[in-house]
Amino acid sequence: GAGVSQSPSNKVTEKGKDVELRCDPISGHTALYWYRQRLGQGLEFLIYFQGNSAPDKSGLPSDRFSAERTGESVSTLTIQRTQQEDSAVYLCASSFPGRTTDTQYFGPGTRLTVL
Amino acid sequence: AQSVTQLDSHVSVSEGTPVLLRCNYSSSYSPSLFWYVQHPNKGLQLLLKYTSAATLVKGINGFEAEFKKSETSFHLTKPSAHMSDAAEYFCVVSAAAGNKLTFGGGTRVLVKP
Numbered sequence: 001g002a003g004v005s006q007s008p009s010n011k012v013t014e015k016g017k018d019v020e021l022r023c024d025p026i027s028g029h030t031a032l033y034w035y036r037q038r039l040g041q042g043l044e045f046l047i048y049f050q051g052n053s054a055p056d057k058s059g060l061p062s063d064r065f066s067a068e069r070t071g072e073s074v075s076t077l078t079i080q081r082t083q084q085e086d087s088a089v090y091l092c093a094s095s096f097p098g099r100t101t102d103t104q105y106f107g108p109g110t111r112l113t114v115l
Numbered sequence: 116a117q118s119v120t121q122l123d124s125h126v127s128v129s130e131g132t133p134v135l136l137r138c139n140y141s142s143s144y145s146p147s148l149f150w151y152v153q154h155p156n157k158g159l160q161l162l163l164k165y166t167s168a169a170t171l172v173k174g175i176n177g178f179e180a181e182f183k184k185s186e187t188s189f190h191l192t193k194p195s196a197h198m199s200d201a202a203e204y205f206c207v208v209s210a211a212a213g214n215k216l217t218f219g220g221g222t223r224v225l226v227k228p
Contacts, residue, residue: 004158033215042119042205042218056215091159093216103149104216106159 002026004107006092012113013082021077021110025094030072033093033104036061043091049075082114117142117208121219128196129227136191136222138206147209148189149216150180154202162204165189176200201226 005024013019025032030051035043045059049069060066064082069075079086089111093104122137140146150162163174170182176199180191189206206219 035216035218040221042220043216045215045217048215059215093159103161103164105161106151108158 004092004094004105006090006107006110008110009108010111010113012115014115015084016081018078018080019082019112021079021090021112023075023077023092023094023107025073025075025092026105029094029096029105031095031102031104032069032075033095034067034075034077035091035093037089037091037109039088046077046090079112082112084114087112087114117144117146117210117217119206119208119217119219121204121206121222123222124220125223125225127225127227130198131195134191134193134196134200134224136204136206136224138189138191138219139187140189140206140208141187142208142210144210148180148182149207149209150174150178150189150191151205151207152202153205153221159205162191196224196226198226198228200224 007022032049034046036046037043047067048056064080067077089109091109092107095102095104118141120139128134148165151159152162153159162178163172163180165172165182173179178193180189182189203221203223205221207216209216
C-alpha cells in the first residue's frame, strides 16, 4: 500500500486478556518501530526491528509485551494479561534502511482500551 | 542519552498571526531533529527535519525551524497561522544508533478565527 497500515484501529478488551496489534509497513522499508502514546503525552519507544538483526527491545515496559516480525514485512505486537495502564494508542512506523537520519513514516495507530 | 523539552503544552493564536513553538533538546550525539504534526484522529505527519545541513529548515505548509546548537534549540515557526494548523505538534530527536526517536511532550495549537 501507499503508507503504513495498522489493525485494528480500535480495540476494547477486558483486564487480563491478551491482545495482538498488527502493523504493515511500507513496502521496501526494512526498519520497523513500535511506539506507545498515552493520553496527553508524547510517544514512547517500545521496540525496533532492522532487517535480520536482533530487535532492540529496550523500550518494552514489561515482559507482558512482545513483538515479532516476519522477514521484512508484517509485525505483530502482543500484550499479555492486559492491565488498565496499557490503555494507549500504539503506533507503528517504518523507514528505509541504512541511514540514521531516515524519516520514519507512521501508521494511524491502534487505540487500545483496557476496561 | 537524549531528551526533548517542549516548553509550552498549549499555544493559542489568532488566524493570520505568527506561530512559535519552542523546543529544547539534549543529545550525546550530533542530533537529527524533526517536527511532526498530529491532527485529531489522524496519524503523525512529518513537517520538517534537520540533519546537519542548513540550520534553517523549511517544511511543509509554510513551517520552518532553526537549529541553534549554542542554545540547544529547534523552535518551529510559521509567519501566519491558518485554521487548519490547529493540531498537536511534536519535537523529536533521533539517536545516532538505531534511529530511535525521542519525542517531546507535545504542544497543542489552537487557532482562533
